[in-house]
Amino acid sequence: MSSQYMTSGMRQYLFVDNFRGFTNTQVPIVDVNFLVGENSTGKTSLLSLLRLFSSPYIFMGSEFHGESDIQFGPFNEMVSVHAEDRSYFRIGFIAERIPIEKNDPNWVNGLLLTYIDHAGLPQISGITCVVGKTEIYLRWQDGRILFKFKQLGDITTADDMTRLIPVWIADHAGVGVELTELSLPDNLKTEGIPLFMITSMAAQVAAKTQAGPSKDASSFPFFMPFFGPPLVWIAPIRTKPRRTYDDPQTAFSSEGCKRQRKPSVPSMNLVMK
Numbered sequence: 001m002s003s004q005y006m007t008s009g010m011r012q013y014l015f016v017d018n019f020r021g022f023t024n025t026q027v028p029i030v031d032v033n034f035l036v037g038e039n040s041t042g043k044t045s046l047l048s049l050l051r052l053f054s055s056p057y058i059f060m061g062s063e064f065h066g067e068s069d070i071q072f073g074p075f076n077e078m079v080s081v082h083a084e085d086r087s088y089f090r091i092g093f094i095a096e097r098i099p100i101e102k103n104d105p106n107w108v109n110g111l112l113l114t115y116i117d118h119a120g121l122p123q124i125s126g127i128t129c130v131v132g133k134t135e136i137y138l139r140w141q142d143g144r145i146l147f148k149f150k151q152l153g154d155i156t157t158a159d160d161m162t163r164l165i166p167v168w169i170a171d172h173a174g175v176g177v178e179l180t181e182l183s184l185p186d187n188l189k190t191e192g193i194p195l196f197m198i199t200s201m202a203a204q205v206a207a208k209t210q211a212g213p214s215k216d217a218s219s220f221p222f223f224m225p226f227f228g229p230p231l232v233w234i235a236p237i238r239t240k241p242r243r244t245y246d247d248p249q250t251a252f253s254s255e256g257c258k259r260q261r262k263p264s265v266p267s268m269n270l271v272m273k
Contacts (some may be wrong), residue, residue, distance in 0.1 A: 006160060009100045011158045014053070015092035020045040026162060050206040051264065059196040059224055064115050064122035071198070088125070090114045092165065095225070096158035107132060107227035110161045114172045128173040129199050129201050130161065131225055136202045137171050139179060144188065145190050145198060146179035149206040178233050195222040 008245045012029040016022035021042045027051070035043040048070050052058055064072065072078055090110035099106050110130035115122035128137045130152065138147045155161055171177050172215055184190070203223035 007097045009104065011096040011098055011151075011159060012047065013094045013162055014049060015090070015094070016046070016049065017169075018083050018089040019049075019078055019091060019092075020080060020084070021082070023080065023083070049091060056196075056224075057099075058113075060194045061192060064113075064124070072122075074120045075115075075122045076120070078122060079116075080255070088114055088116050089122070090169070092128075092168075093172060093225075094158050094161045096161075106156070108156065108158055108161055110164070110166045111225050113164065124195065127195060127199070127224060128168040128171060129223065130155075131203075131223055134182075134203065134206060134207065136223065137177075137179075138182070138197055138198060138202060139172075139174075139177075141218075141265070143185070143190055145182045147182045147202045147205075148177065148179050149202065149209075151210075191233075199223045245257075 005176040013031055014027040016025045016027070016242075019041075022045070027046060034048075035046060037043055051070055058064075064078070079089045090112060092110070094110045095110070097104075097106060107130075108130075110128070112126075112128040113124060114126040116125045117123075124140060126137070126139045128135065130136075133152045133155070134149065135152055136149045138149060139144055149221040156163070182198070182205070184193075184201070185227075
């Protein structure tokens with residue numbers, strides 16, 4: 001993927017695993033993206049995920065949801081029907097800001113989320129979040145939140161970070177991972193806490209540990225990745241007709257921007273006696 005096509009200075013990848021028809025799939029995202037394919041090949045699923053990552057709603061709870069105009073259905077409709085293990089699905093995003101001007105900042109962020117079935121709905125079970133050089137992994141287990149953190153070395157590009165995805169997946173699968181329990185305030189329970197609050201609390205622990213007793217690390221870091229400008233929905237290849245009495249406002253729809261029909265007068269059969 002050449003940077004000459006990225007006028008916004010962003011290199012981005014969407015990662016999808018065990019979700020709908022996708023298995024361990026990385027999709028490069030550029031300034032303008034066209035999804036072309038037959039029905040039921042995943043175009044709608046990818047569009048909805050892009051919409052999800054373009055808003056902060058995915059970080060506002062522990063369940064898998066976005067704004068009200070994004071509907072994914074229950075867990076068993078999200079997890080791949082062809083998977084041998086239908087107990088989970090994973091989605092992720094990696095974004096790198098490429099400097100265009102001399103003084104432009106450069107950064108790379110990464111995110112991997114694993115969801116499991118909870119009463120028919122997807123609920124978070126693991127998250128790996130990378131902001132700058134800090135990587136934090138959290139796992140929800142037996143009513144507790146466990147975590148670990150580390151500083152990344154030579155990870156400067158999105159391509160570098162995509163090579164970490166297999167390591168993140170192994171962490172989420174619980175392969176050889178040593179974790180510490182994250183202490184929460186007494187008035188907070190593990191369920192329903194916004195993800196950005198949990199990642200930020202873990203980042204605060206990491207900052208204090210790295211600073212040591214002689215340095216001040218009392219500030220609360222806001223630890224949530226940024227994935228570039230919001231998605232702008234221009235026009236779909238597939239459209240649905242809209243009824244003449246629908247609301248004139250056109251909301252986002254993964255089925256496409258609905259098309260206005262011309263008003264028509266119902267035909268009547270007149271019987272002469």
